[in-house]
Amino acid sequence: MDQGQFITAPNAADTRSVAAAIRRSQARERLRSFALAMPLLTLLLLSFGIPIAILLSRAVYDPTIANALPLTGAAMQSWSGNGIPEDKTLEALAADLKASQQNGNLSEFAKGLNARLPGARSHILKTARALDKEGVADTVSVIKSMPFWTSPGTWATIVRGRHALTSFYLLSAVDLRWNADGSIERVPPEQAIFLRVFARTFLMAATVTLATLVLGFPLAYLISSVPKTLGAILIVAVLLPFWTSILVRTAAWTVLLQKFGLVNDVLLWLGVTGTRLDLMYSRLGLVIAMTHIQLPFTLLPIYSVMRTIQPSQMRAAYSLGGRPLTSFLRVYLPQVVPGIMAGCLLTFILCLGYYITPALIGGAGDQLISNFIANYVNVELNWEMAAALSFILLVFTMGLYAVFARMLGLDRLKPV
Amino acid sequence: MKRNSFHSVALATVAVCALFSHSAIAEELSIMASGGAWQDAQRKAWFEPFSKETGIKIVEQEYLGDLGKVKAMVDTGNVPIDLVTVETATVLQGCDAGILEPLDYSKIADQSKFIEGSALKCGVGLDAYGDILAYDPNVLKEAPTSVLDIFDTTKFPGKRAMRRFPAQNLEWALMADGVPADQVYEVLGTPEGVDRAFKKLDTIKSDIVWWDAGAQPAQLLASKEVVMTTAWNGRIQNAIDTDSKPFKIVWDGQILEYDMISIPKGAKNPELAYKYLAYISKPENNAKLASHITYGPVRTDATEFVAADALPKLPNAPEHMNSYLVADTEFWGDYGEDLVKRFNAWLAQ
Numbered sequence: 001m002d003q004g005q006f007i008t009a010p011n012a013a014d015t016r017s018v019a020a021a022i023r024r025s026q027a028r029e030r031l032r033s034f035a036l037a038m039p040l041l042t043l044l045l046l047s048f049g050i051p052i053a054i055l056l057s058r059a060v061y062d063p064t065i066a067n068a069l070p071l072t073g074a075a076m077q078s079w080s081g082n083g084i085p086e087d088k089t090l091e092a093l094a095a096d097l098k099a100s101q102q103n104g105n106l107s108e109f110a111k112g113l114n115a116r117l118p119g120a121r122s123h124i125l126k127t128a129r130a131l132d133k134e135g136v137a138d139t140v141s142v143i144k145s146m147p148f149w150t151s152p153g154t155w156a157t158i159v160r161g162r163h164a165l166t167s168f169y170l171l172s173a174v175d176l177r178w179n180a181d182g183s184i185e186r187v188p189p190e191q192a193i194f195l196r197v198f199a200r201t202f203l204m205a206a207t208v209t210l211a212t213l214v215l216g217f218p219l220a221y222l223i224s225s226v227p228k229t230l231g232a233i234l235i236v237a238v239l240l241p242f243w244t245s246i247l248v249r250t251a252a253w254t255v256l257l258q259k260f261g262l263v264n265d266v267l268l269w270l271g272v273t274g275t276r277l278d279l280m281y282s283r284l285g286l287v288i289a290m291t292h293i294q295l296p297f298t299l300l301p302i303y304s305v306m307r308t309i310q311p312s313q314m315r316a317a318y319s320l321g322g323r324p325l326t327s328f329l330r331v332y333l334p335q336v337v338p339g340i341m342a343g344c345l346l347t348f349i350l351c352l353g354y355y356i357t358p359a360l361i362g363g364a365g366d367q368l369i370s371n372f373i374a375n376y377v378n379v380e381l382n383w384e385m386a387a388a389l390s391f392i393l394l395v396f397t398m399g400l401y402a403v404f405a406r407m408l409g410l411d412r413l414k415p416v
Numbered sequence: 417m418k419r420n421s422f423h424s425v426a427l428a429t430v431a432v433c434a435l436f437s438h439s440a441i442a443e444e445l446s447i448m449a450s451g452g453a454w455q456d457a458q459r460k461a462w463f464e465p466f467s468k469e470t471g472i473k474i475v476e477q478e479y480l481g482d483l484g485k486v487k488a489m490v491d492t493g494n495v496p497i498d499l500v501t502v503e504t505a506t507v508l509q510g511c512d513a514g515i516l517e518p519l520d521y522s523k524i525a526d527q528s529k530f531i532e533g534s535a536l537k538c539g540v541g542l543d544a545y546g547d548i549l550a551y552d553p554n555v556l557k558e559a560p561t562s563v564l565d566i567f568d569t570t571k572f573p574g575k576r577a578m579r580r581f582p583a584q585n586l587e588w589a590l591m592a593d594g595v596p597a598d599q600v601y602e603v604l605g606t607p608e609g610v611d612r613a614f615k616k617l618d619t620i621k622s623d624i625v626w627w628d629a630g631a632q633p634a635q636l637l638a639s640k641e642v643v644m645t646t647a648w649n650g651r652i653q654n655a656i657d658t659d660s661k662p663f664k665i666v667w668d669g670q671i672l673e674y675d676m677i678s679i680p681k682g683a684k685n686p687e688l689a690y691k692y693l694a695y696i697s698k699p700e701n702n703a704k705l706a707s708h709i710t711y712g713p714v715r716t717d718a719t720e721f722v723a724a725d726a727l728p729k730l731p732n733a734p735e736h737m738n739s740y741l742v743a744d745t746e747f748w749g750d751y752g753e754d755l756v757k758r759f760n761a762w763l764a765q
Contacts, residue, residue: 114753122750193761216586258639278575280641282627364580364626364763372760378484381513381758 014279033404046070056394059387061170065161068109069096083161084150087140093149094131094139101128104325112170117157123148156182169388194389198396201368204290205351209344213292216299216343224306235303242296250357253289254280257361281363288352289361298343305339307371345404352397369393442473445688448486451478452631453654454675457708458501458542462696469695469765471758472688478627483510485739486680495682498689502539505583507676508749512540516677525697526713529675530557533745539676542694543705544644547584547673547730547742549666550645550652553635562739563669566644567592567620577645578638580626582759583687583748584671587741589616591669601744605751608633614762626763649731653710667736673713673743678706706730 062251066073071092079085082097100106106128115119123146130142143149160178171184172176177194179185186192222351224233256262257279263274279285309332317327362368371391376386425445431525435473447463455478478495479485479710481675483506489495502510510516521527527535549563556572566576566588587600593616595603603609613674625642627633633647655661677696679689695701702713703721711728713719715746719727727733748755 104514108514111512112754118754118757121753125750148442190758193760193764197764258641260640359628364624365765367764377758378482379481379511381483381487381515 005017023053035045055383055387056385056391058384059173059391060165060167060385062112062166063164064108065158066164068100068105069093069158069162071096072158076159076162084155090140090143090149093356094143095376096130097124097128100296101132102135105328113157113161115385116161117154120148120154154345169384170391172385173388173392178357194369194392196307197369197372198392200366201370201393202396202400204286204354204366204368204373205348207287208290209348212298214342215291216295216302217340218302220306222298223303224309225311226228236298241292246293247356249293250289250328250360253285253292253357257285257288272302280361281366283362283366286358286362286366290351293357294347294351298347301343301346302336302339304337309335341404345401349397349401352393398407423729442471443685443688444473444475445499445685445692446475446477446497446693447499447501447692448477448479448497448629451508452714453658454630454709454711457650457711458496459698459707462692462701465701466695470691472690472691478599480508481685482716483513483515487509487513487515490681493681493682495684496562498683499677500680501675501677502534502673504536504539504676504743504745505748505752507536507539509752510678511536512749513682513731514736517681517683518543518687519679519693520690524693526626529715529717531714531716533742534674534676534747536676539678540697542677542696543675543709544710544714544732545669545673545675545711546670546736547579547646547743548649548652548670549644550633550637550647550663552640552662552668553664554662556639559664560644560666561668563588563640563646563671564592565666565668567616568647569620569706571622572643573626575623575641576620577625577627577642579646580628580763582755583743583752585617586610586755587671587743588646588669589742591614592616597696597739600741601747605747610755610758614758615764629703634653634659634661634663636659636706649712652710653729666697667731668739669741670731670736671729671741672744676713685755 002330039342070114073091075092076085079089081261097106101107106124110121112122127143127146127149129271130136130146131139136142148154156178160168172187175187175195175196176184177187218237219234223231223238258264259276259278259280261279263279268276279288313331314327317331320332342416352368353370354368355374358366358371358373360366373386373389373393376382376389449458455476459476463476466472467474479500481501481503483502484498486500487510489497492761500516501518507516511518519540521535521540524540529636530541531544534544547559547563551560551564553559555574560566560568560569560572565572566578575587578586586604588602590603590609592615593612595609604613605622625636627636627645630648630651633645634651636645638655638659650664652663652665656663677693679686683689695716699713699715699718700721703718703723704725705711706713706725708730710726710731711720712732722730728735730736
């Protein structure tokens with residue numbers, strides 16, 4: 001039934017078709033608003049979605065080893081996979097290594113294998129140098145003379161590494177690895193690092209969120225209940241540091257928190273402590289600085305909700321016999337919950353990505369996951385690992401968001 | 417209306433100027449260095465005299481010494497720089513990753529005239545610097561006599577700063593644990609040696625503040641955050657000379673390294689870059705940097721050209737060479753990646 005028929009036959013008792021028609025007309029409305037939002041969505045996709053997807057795809061796609069060993073790969077087709085491959089594979093390996101050396105890909109291959117098999121790099125370069133010597137005819141015996149190539153672990157790694165689609169980086173990002181017999185195991189404790197850092201990152205984010213809530217809630221209440229002019233001044237006071245860059249605020253905290261800085265001077269003068277505290281390069285200093293930076297993010301959504309609550313509601317609660325605490329808990333607080341949730345969620349998620357503040361104020365044991373991602377991107381040039389860590393962080397964050405939304409009801413965020 | 421006509425005249429003038437300047441444009445060489453007192457010194461010693469002599473304009477950029485930035489340029493095929501200064505270990509890494517161009521020494525200088533290890537495949541040495549120990553005598557009543565004293569927390573209590581990087585620290589740890597300097601890299605090449613070095617570092621781990629940027633050690637000393645720190649000698653000397661800080665340098669146990677310069681792959685003006693490399697590699701020019709920052713020349717025949725008042729402050733001055741270790745760049749090229757990983761895991765624990 002189309003629109004025309006609906007108009008010519010308004011008296012039709014078929015309510016289902018009426019509903020359908022309404023849905024259709026609403027669909028057109030929806031399409032129109034969608035079309036209006038189209039430019040924004042395209043921009044988001046181009047500048048946000050696609051680059052992230054490309055970067056994340058690096059975490060699982062790494063063709064370095066496959067590209068470096070085309071002949072070896074072909075020769076290995078017939079190999080059973082146990083022990084060491086037969087001579088023709090070793091011969092192909094020698095040819096591949098020589099070819100890689102000539103076209104300059106050898107070190108990239110060495111690096112790729114080294115990431116999976118620590119120490120492999122120097123063995124590969126040594127083998128290539130040995131093969132490169134004049135008058136080496138029997139390449140197979142050269143390779144066989146090196147214990148590295150006669151170890152089954154080496155070949156198991158190569159077989160897995162030949163797949164351009166790899167789970168290696170994602171597993172490494174959660175401190176797991178493939179072992180020689182093809183099952184997944186935990187990495188040795190002296191190499192395990194990321195699970196601890198992820199846990200630390202989430203713990204830091206939770207601590208800072210809680211601290212901003214404890215500080216921000218009473219302040220928001222105060223601002224919303226004082227006369228308008230005073231409230232405006234207080235809001236400016238909250239927002240003022242918000243207008244300075246995060247780097248400047250972090251640098252300012254290093255001046256305050258250092259051993260002979262203002263905070264230590266005051267504490268000593270007041271007699272709170274007998275010796276100067278190590279606030280810089282410590283967890284406590286980091287929590288202080290991050291809490292300061294995040295406070296407006298938690299406070300403002302709470303304040304915006306509190307402003308809409310009429311004081312008369314509380315008076316009504318009192319007049320109906322509610323004690324102050326009961327009235328607060330039963331009448332006031334439930335209305336503020338959406339603001340608290342919005343503020344805390346914002347702060348929590350922003351905290352997960354903190355980079356510059358931990359780098360400048362935190363000690364070596366206070367670095368968060370973003371610091372490690374930056375290190376892999378900038379210093380170690382291991383973008384696959386950086387992508388894998390980013391992916392895990394994204395998954396953890398989205399998972400947490402889903403749990404949060406389910407537990408507390410995301411639709412309650414809407415009024416803000 | 418008068419305003420409008422003035423505007424159009426001005427615009428036309430600008431356009432004409434732009435046209436002319438474009439046709440008569442001076443050749444430009446873009447150099448990215450790691451900033452601070454060191455880049456200032458290079459400007460005075462090399463950039464400005466080179467421009468004067470050749471008419472080639474030098475465009476400066478700064479970065480933190482992280483190859484990631486260069487990799488991003490090379491990967492996207494948009495390389496706006498012709499030369500980049502790098503650390504030795506980074507040269508090897510960049511060379512292996514195909515980010516830095518292998519150099520043609522016939523266009524630069526005789527490779528055999530450089531101190532061993534300072535003329536590499538993808539990078540040519542700029543200067544020699546020392547990783548040393550610095551302290552403030554007003555804070556430390558008793559003077560440390562060797563870099564290795566950083567491991568002595570009973571004689572020198574308090575926080576100490578070290579670079580957040582395994583190189584140098586592992587070497588010092590082994591030497592402090594009794595390994596002779598000439599066996600350090602041999603021992604560090606074995607898993608037991610690595611364990612031994614980390615075990616030694618464990619003994620002072622809770623007292624260490626880690627630094628990343630070259631300017632940090634002087635700041636940490638000045639703010640009395642630490643009682644002693646490892647540092648690059650030129651940065652500390654700079655704080656002593658220009659900021660009149662009372663710091664002292666301990667030379668015994670220093671590790672000697674080289675700063676390098678490389679051509680990134682895909683650079684637009686390689687010929688100009690080679691011209692610059694040839695210029696700064698002349699012995700008399702190589703020696704000039706020492707007058708502006710206390711880093712020594714890398715050419716064996718350049719010492720005679722070093723200004724007399726600069727010589728005693730250089731890391732390779734004879735009186736600073738009682739006990740030292742030359743950093744083994746090949747070792748770090750081979751094992752660097754694994755040791756950095758282990759070091760970061762150790763830090764996070």
